[in-house]
Amino acid sequence: MSAGDRAAVASAVASAVxxxxxxxxxxxxxxLAARGVxxxxxxxxxxxxxxTHGIExxxxxxxxxxxxxxxxxxTELLDILKELDLATTPTTMAGASRFALARADAGPDAAPDADPDANPAGRGDGSVTRDGRFPPLNAVALGDLFDRLAELTATVRPEAPWLTPEAARLDTLTAAEWAARELSHPDARLFFPLFLGEMMAADPADVSVLHMAFYLRSGGGLRYLNAFEGGAQQDRVAGGAHLLCERLATRLTASPYxxxxxxxxxxxxxQDADGVTVRTARGxxxxxxxxxxxxxxxxxxxDQHPAPPAPRAGERTGRGCAVKLHLVYPAPLWREHGLSGWSVNAEGPLLSTVDDSPSGTGAGVLTGFVTGAEAHRFAALDPAQQRAAAVAQAARLFPMLPAPIGFHVTDWVNEPYSxxxxAALFGPGDWLRLGPELTAPHGRVHxxxxxxxxxxxxxxxxxxxxxxxVVAEILARPAG
Ligand SMILES: Cc1cc2nc3c(=O)[nH]c(=O)nc-3n(C[C@H](O)[C@H](O)[C@H](O)COP(=O)(O)OP(=O)(O)OC[C@H]3O[C@@H](n4cnc5c(N)ncnc54)[C@H](O)[C@@H]3O)c2cc1C
Structure with missing residues (x-):
């Protein structure tokens, strides 16, 4: 592309960091590079x-x-995956689930497995096998919880949550305070933090009600966000989601720009009158x-000069808390026992597990999610303690499995560059303060x-x- 062509395409901006x-x-x-910037x-x-990060x-x-x-x-992600010649593969979720949601007044559905051969290690820990993903808890209490969350979610203005009619009130309370006020049934109180951990990697004490409701709305609503088939967990990127960024990087460096x-x-x-200088330790x-x-x-x-009119995070903005574990087996052996690999557990470290076996015919992989406050506790253990705790729990949940042949821990809580x-968790006050500045460019900074x-x-x-x-914003910038 000649300089003249580039100017025509790229508007007033010729370079970006x-x-x-x-x-x-x-x-x-x-x-930007595709438009000659x-x-x-x-x-x-x-x-x-x-x-995104792949482990072989x-x-x-x-x-x-x-x-x-x-x-x-x-849709935009699918669009880019297609451009990059990356396929998706369905998430496997066939078979029964395991639940270890110990509770004093469990009903008949929640009775621990009676057949010790079916679950010898599960005897006494209250774990049960059940079809589908609905937990063996009081259905009315959980239905009420989801109705209340859906009502809250419906009130949010998704494109500008800070303008939600009741924003000031909803941005004062934490989700934990909301639950303490609104949820009277012990099953709803038990399940709510597990649900929030799974959806947002959040401890309810760390997010405002406005952020929780916004997050659920922004992601397509409660049902969509929570679902596998037909929902946000329906597919994975074949070969791993890390391929998205690797291919984008290849495309970038193949471009002359x-x-x-x-x-x-x-x-x-x-920033100065003519441009922006970004400093690193090297140059x-x-x-x-x-x-x-x-x-x-x-x-x-x-270090920004001039400083932006508002910070990007508030005093209560926190880190999402997730440690992801992978237990590797010679094959997805739980499937032979009619199990999906899905489990939900009141006690950690594995608050939930899911079958993330690569789509080939090889290894079976159970992914364990350690979220919310449990992630902090787990991250503080040494590697041997982490392995022992996770492997012992997996053996209680899936007693038919041999010891894993591989074990991987990815601690995102303590990743300095994440x-x-x-994602970040917006606490009380954050949306009202940060929302209006969320996307507004700060001079030459987008x-x-x-x-x-x-x-x-x-x-x-x-x-x-x-x-x-951001590409559209930059291409639309006036000259100067
Ligand atoms: C365990 C886990 C599970 C998730 N599950 C899903 C899921 O199933 N589906 C889904 O859609 N999303 C999921 N997410 C969220 C998803 O990964 C993120 O929303 C997305 O990757 C964020 O992309 P980003 O470019 O905004 O930020 P990032 O991916 O955080 O990119 C920021 C980049 O900036 C770099 N960086 C940091 N500081 C500096 C600096 N000073 N100078 C230069 N570079 C710097 C970082 O190294 C990083 O590469 C999950 C995330 C995690 C960790």
């Missing part, structure tokens, strides 16, 4: 992908240590504009990242949408 090589930053960078991506880690559990068999699932409504610097965290962003990068594609707590760690996962997307906030889809939004 993108901070962060996750899905958002790389979507923005490839979009000279782009440099600065990535802190020695790999691209951020909160057997030769050629990969599992997702970070983001894994997507559904039909994730794209550069990628790994292992180079941005430290400072200084300085100059662009007409910069894109900050980082989680909010990390965006605020940049600071928590799945904001991307899943936490800047009011659609599918916290998900890969949100990250991709934010990257595309």
């Amino acid at each position: 993108v901070i962060g090589g996750g899905a958002a930053g790389l979507t923005a960078a490839t979009g 000279e782009v440099t991506v600065l990535e802190a880690r020695e790999r691209v992908g951020g909160r 559990v057997a030769p050629g068999e990969w599992v997702d240590a970070g983001a894994a699932y997507l559904g039909d409504r994730h 794209g550069r990628l610097r790994l292992g180079e965290p941005a430290l400072a962003v200084h 300085e990068y100059r662009g007409d504009v910069a894109v900050v594609a980082l989680p909010p707590l990390l965006a605020d760690a940049l 600071r928590g996962c799945y 904001w991307a990242g899943t936490e800047t997307s009011t659609e599918f906030f916290g998900l890969l889809e949100g990250a991709v949408r934010s990257g595309r939004r």
Whole structure:
């Protein structure tokens, strides 16, 4: 493309520095490079992908240590996957579930397995096998919980949660305070934190009611977010979600306009009348504009001059708390026993498990989610204690399985370049204060990242949408 063509396509902007090589930053960078903008991506880690990350559990068999699932409504993500020649594969969820939701007044449905051969190690821990995914708890109490959550969710203005009619009230309470007031049945109280841990990797004490309701709405509503078939967990990226960013990075560096610097965290962003200088420990990068594609707590760690009118995170903004575990078996052996691999458990470390076996004929992989407050407790254990606790619990839940042949722990809570996962948690006061500035460019600095997307906030889809939004913003900038 000649300089003249480029000017015609790329509007007033000829160069950009993108901070962060996750899905958002790389979507923005490839979009800009495709329009002839000279782009440099600065990535802190020695790999691209951020909160997507692949682990090779057997030769050629990969599992997702970070983001894994997507559904039909994730249209922009599906669009990019198609462009990159990446296929999706359905998540396997056939068979019965296991539940260890110990409770004093369990009904007949919740009786522990009577057949010791079916579950010898489960005797006495209250664990049960049950068809489907609905937990063996009081159905009316859980129905009431979901009705109340659905009512709350329906009140939110998804494109501007801070303008929700009752925003001030909803942004004062934490979800824990809401539950203490609203949920009287012990089963609803037991299940609510497990549900929030699974959906948001949040302890209810760490999020405002407004953020909880917004998150559920933004992701497509309670049912969609919670569902496998027909919902947000329907599919995975064949070969691993990390391939998305790897292919975007390949596309970027194959372009005459794209550069990628790994292992180079941005430290400072200084604007002047003519452009932006981004400083790292190794040097300085100059662009007409910069894109900050980082989680909010990390965006605020940049030394910015002039300072933005509002911080990206508030005093109560927290880290999502998730540690992801992978237990690897020679094959998905639970399937032979009519089990799906899905379990939900009142006690950790494995608060839930799911069959994430790669789609080939090889290894069987159970993914364990350790979320919320349990993630902090687990992350503080040493590796031997972590393994012992997880393997012992898996043996109680799935006594027919041999000892795993592989075990992997991915602790996102303590990842310095993520600071928590799945996404930042907005606490009381955050949305009212931060919301109005969420996407407004600060001079020559534009904001991307899943936490800047009011659609599918916290998900890969949100990250991709934010990257595309920023490309449109930059191309529409007036000259000067
Ligand atoms: C365990 C887990 C499970 C998840 N499950 C799902 C799921 O099933 N489906 C789904 O859609 N989403 C899921 N998510 C969320 C999804 O991963 C994120 O929404 C998405 O990856 C965010 O992309 P991003 O580009 O906004 O941010 P990030 O991926 O965090 O990218 C930011 C990048 O910036 C880099 N960086 C940080 N600081 C600096 C700096 N100073 N200078 C330069 N670079 C820096 C980081 O290394 C990172 O690469 C999950 C996340 C986790 C961790």
